[in-house]
Amino acid sequence: MTDQPFDVERIRKDFPILSRELPGGRSLTYLDSGNSSQKPRQVVEAMREHLEAHYANVGRALHTLGSEATEAYEDARDKVAAFVSAPSRDEIVFTKNASEALNLVAYSFGNPVNTDERFRLGPGDRIVISEMEHHSNIVPWQLLAQRTGAELRWFGVTDEGRLDISGLEELIDERTKIVSIALQSNVLGTINSTSPIVGRAREVGALVALDASQAVPHMPVDVTETGADFIAFTGHKMCGPTGIGVLWARAELLEAMPPFLGGGEMIELVTMESSTYAPAPAKFEAGTPPIVEAVGLGAACDYLSSIGMAAIKRHERELTAYALDALAEVPGLRLIGPRIPIARGATLSFTLKGIHPHDVGQILDDEFGIAVRVGHHCARPLHLRFGIPATTRASLYLYNTTDEIDALVRGLHHVQKVFG
Known part of the structure; x- marks a missing residue:
């Protein structure tokens, strides 16, 4: 464990894929770590x-x-x-x-x-x-x-x-x-x-x-x-x-x-x-x-x-609080899960009124380079419990930033305009 300040920009440099340019010159915003996390250089080496x-x-x-x-x-x-x-x-x-x-x-x-x-x-x-x-x-x-x-x-x-x-x-x-x-x-x-x-x-x-x-x-x-x-x-x-x-x-x-x-x-x-x-x-x-x-x-x-799991938990809790507030400002967004950052992790699943999650994920990827997961996330009974077939899920990790959450919110506003 370490007592060093949490430096997300330094951490991001350990993950080569995060600096990758996607087709069309888009930068990558990876918000799918709940599905599978990216790998630091130290693991690859x-x-x-x-x-x-x-x-x-x-x-x-x-x-x-x-x-x-x-x-x-x-x-x-x-x-x-x-x-x-x-x-x-x-x-x-x-x-x-x-x-x-x-x-x-x-x-x-x-x-x-x-x-x-x-x-x-x-x-x-x-x-x-x-x-x-x-x-x-x-x-x-x-x-x-x-x-x-x-x-x-x-x-x-x-x-x-x-x-x-x-x-x-x-x-x-x-x-x-x-x-x-x-x-x-x-x-x-x-x-x-x-x-x-x-x-x-x-x-x-x-x-x-x-x-x-x-x-x-x-x-x-x-x-x-x-x-x-x-x-x-x-x-x-x-x-x-x-x-x-x-x-x-x-x-x-x-x-x-x-x-x-x-x-x-x-x-x-x-x-x-x-x-x-x-x-x-x-x-x-x-x-x-x-x-x-x-x-x-x-x-x-x-x-x-080496980073410290307690430090990672604190970073993610701050990201989660920021994301909960930011997503609350998106019209027609329904969050599936706790709305407060207490006893909850940095996984945010939601629906947009009148728009299928598959369309949300496709536009976010094609136009903004934002990787989220869509579907029932291998938890179909839970989705049935909430009366929905699927959700869009943004899952955050130690290398994510508030700027990436802002990008997600901008992307969601754009999706709504496309289907408006």
Whole structure:
């Protein structure tokens, strides 16, 4: 961590793509980091250097390159563990993305090979999620309910875009085995308080999972302080590469969980009749892992830590307050999510009266070089909750500025004139 003043212009220089000129001479205004963040030079160089000088497969070779690659891969695990304050590096499992991490957890429930009572799931048992979830935290639980006959239930969302926990004690009851919610919504920007949910889950003996894909890149996250049992997040939203995600889980739970994928490196002993498995995290990392991607994720952790996650959170909170005020001045704009910068992140989803979000995004890109995301953002049930098919989403990050928010507002006024 660092106590240096937050210098967004210096930070922007670390991201070569932000100075790119788009076709037609347009400059790039990138407001789509909730989808995938841009990559600093430090991450790109770390991956390039590994490929050029140290690349080999990991855990398989005794030669110099194999040893260097294995050391780099495991060093990345150490960096990720430190980044989220995990008690042990062995609680960090590398996956393909957060979706795979959540599927891994869901696979462990109701699995007949798992005799641990905490993971026993069948008819009469309950799974609890929320209406604001990304599809990655809905579909795996739907599939689990279909496999086991368990009942899927969910928290609603208030008109203000907050999690409705008014029926907490009825929703999470003695039949509940797992609760899985987003730490921060990818549409609403809402940051959910975990303490009441974790507290109730503990009362009834349920486990708790958090989708932290929109939280870990933007604020300090201490996995133990959340009180959760499982936390999933992804590399490409936190200045790292695609193709790598993370599951953190308490060590005793990883020990109890069965392997998710079978193959090389996750085994202890294999015969033609049966196999025994390596301890976690190797048990969950079958086959050749995302080696270079892990190196890049480790470099991303270094980069973000050098700036300071608390400083990034402060910068984004200031941007969010500025953006909320600026967007409020746009006629016909309906913000979907909290209207105050309290317990919310820098994700702003909205509609413009009478104009389809796809048209909004197309004009912003074609005429102003402003990259936003349009659609239901893999959260269709949430959009149905608000009676809309899609939204335009501007998602901000450490490299964004108030000037870019002003550009967005000017662009939205232009869109309205086009359709006026």
